[in-house]
Amino acid sequence: MQRIINDPDNVVDDAIKGYLRASPSLFVATDHPRVLKYPDSPSDKVGIVTGGGSGHEPAFLGYIGEGMCDAVAIGEIFSSPTADAFLEAFRAAPHEQGVACLYGNYAGDNMNVKMAKQMAEMEDIEVKTVIARDDVASAPATQRDKRRGVAGEVMMWKIGGAAAARGDSLDEVIRLAQKAVDACSSIGVGLSSCTIPANGKPNFSIEPGHMELGIGHHGEPGIEVAPLTSAEAIATAMCDPVLADQDFAGSEVAVLISGLGATPVMELNILYAHIAERLEDADIRVHRTDIGNYFTSLEMMGATLTLMKLDDELKPLLDAPARSLAITQC
């Protein structure tokens, strides 16, 4: 294992130290070692909290900042933060107008958020949740409640964060964040495995010369293992299930291509060229495209594609100003 670490059991805490030193204008420590908050959130807006396991950087902490989330609960690698951490994040975010907790559909996160929400009620902090379920490979559209959340979460944070920043009520922030993630269909493709440092060996395996379509952010095996051929073939394999998931034809969309950690950004652009052609052929207009490492899985090779169907309500929120580690726009 070729890694820049100290004690493999302490990688998360060691990384937090670096983030705090590197970006003091975005991150400030709280009473909980696994909770960071944005220092300049106005107290009279709805608080936006997120959280999840580590190893997905810049998610989740890279999405706190101006016009984005206000506090983040940080878990072990690929493992939900504790209920204590989510509770402290609710306290650390603005909470007089309530807190919107926007996170992804994983069993551990669901349980810990549920427990934290109950504890927050004891302190008169109102918490409502939106649970991202955008991964089309994890369950059919008829069982959307079983789908896991992947890079569509980025869109959910952006929309929810922008709505809260302009002064929307908790119910309105929740409605819009839900609408945002419902408008997203995502899929991942994995070309190689990843290694949790404390585990020391690859989490799963993908045979050389193969790719796994529909792979999860923690290496949850996908829907199909296929020979690895060309970027064009990968683009087709990814577009087919995404385009079949919602009626995108004739709509405007936002496209998010995220690397899974080890794929060069150049290759993400090679992939996108084919995806863009495919969207054009399907009569889908691209309003904006973001390509980079937005939601990763340690050093996994591969990429995710997220397509978000836009309307007049979502578009201005997506384009609203933001300043965070992962997304900054004016």
Add this chain to the structure above:
Amino acid sequence: MQVLDATQGRDILEELVEVIVDNRQYLSDVDGAIGDGDHGINMAKGFRLCGESVAGQSLSLSKALGTLATTLMGSIGGSMGPLYGSLFMGMAKSVKDKNVLDAKDFGDMLADGREALEQISDAKVGDKCLLDTLVPAIERYRDAVEGGDDFPHALQALRNGAQDGRDSTLDLEAKIGRAARLGERSRGHLDAGAVSCCLLLTRLADSTERRLEKAAA
């Protein structure tokens, strides 16, 4: 009638810590086949922290289990923090005012732990999770006690139920947690939570049995 001295909880807790820490790699390997391979890491981290925090202290069984519960809930997160945290908290509450446990009290303690766990999770037997170990173990134990078996024989029933329950997960299709996304492909592998639960229940039974023997001698 044979009873377990419930005033020496730390010793029992330290045995539970030991079995999890010793099996750190094994549990992660089991998890790696169909999960994300961190079960052993996170469990060992939580149990080790708990062991360190109680070192040298004199604790009742209730206090020891309560400390384990709060440490797991506060330190390891994931699914296992809340699941095992609730289980051990329910057990701790069950034996709160007890200095000794007879065979029935011991069974009630396990049942109360199960009830607490089921309050935070919708998981059921057959989902391929730790309940597949816990539930048959508790049921076999209860049946043994109700059928007139003595404490050591009931503990043997607990171990047998736990091991059979663990093994039952081999052929199950996961319905919950990350492995659920695998569907059919989750068959043929044990569930890591069911394995760790079996290790814990087996060690709890061993530890209790040894104490009963010592008291009898």
